[in-house]
Amino acid sequence: MHPFDIKTVVFAKHAQHVVLIHFPIALFIIGVLFDFLAQWKKQRLLAAAAYYNMLVAAIATIPVVVTGILAWQWELEGQKLKGILLMHLVMGCLSSLLICTVWFIHMRTRRKQEEILPGYRLPIEAVAVVIVALTGHLGGFLSGVNGPG
């Protein structure tokens, strides 16, 4: 196997999910951090940075969800999930939904050219960060990041 061999990349099956997942997690958490800072410091630049982070995070959830479901279908032949795998699937879908919801709130405000973002987005963002972190923790546990696997 060569790391830059196209076949290795394409046929890596669920290994792609493990790689791609880092993009929405990092972009969304940083986006939320920027948004909280923008709220605190009242800086438009930070709010813009938050928006673009969340936009790319929302886009990045698409291949992540697709590769995750493909991993389930290919590697486990779509068998009925239970335990940690089921929890990871449910929380992964919820995380993606929350990331897209948060981006949508920001996008709608920008489209309406409103100056102030709705205050209710902040608790949603906070909950979303917790759910994303828990999903990532379960994913790390499954992939054996904390062990020799």
Next chain:
Amino acid sequence: MSRSVSVVILAAVLTIGFVGTIEGRRGFALSAQEKMSTMEVKIDNFSFGPVTLTVPVGTMVTWTNRDDIPHTVVSTDDSKTFKSKVLDTDEKFSFTFSKAGTYPYFCSIHPKMTGKVIVQ
């Protein structure tokens, strides 16, 4: 009359006793053979133990997941000779090897986890 009945009863008792003894011996022999032909592979700490297992033809190998993480046991050949469902903690999967050969396998959730069964 009573003598012939006694002979028939005696013959029946002897036959039942004889058959019972043979069946008992066969049962003992079978259970001993079954014990001989069952091997176990433990899944723990993201590895199969033993990694390579050598067994005679007809052996049933049982994999037991002693890990906190779900694992699978899937043969790497194209025809997927054996493939388990997802095994949660303490769940087992068994397969009987009826043909000689080398059977490499892996965990489809953690492809780094590999093992091999050599059937002689």
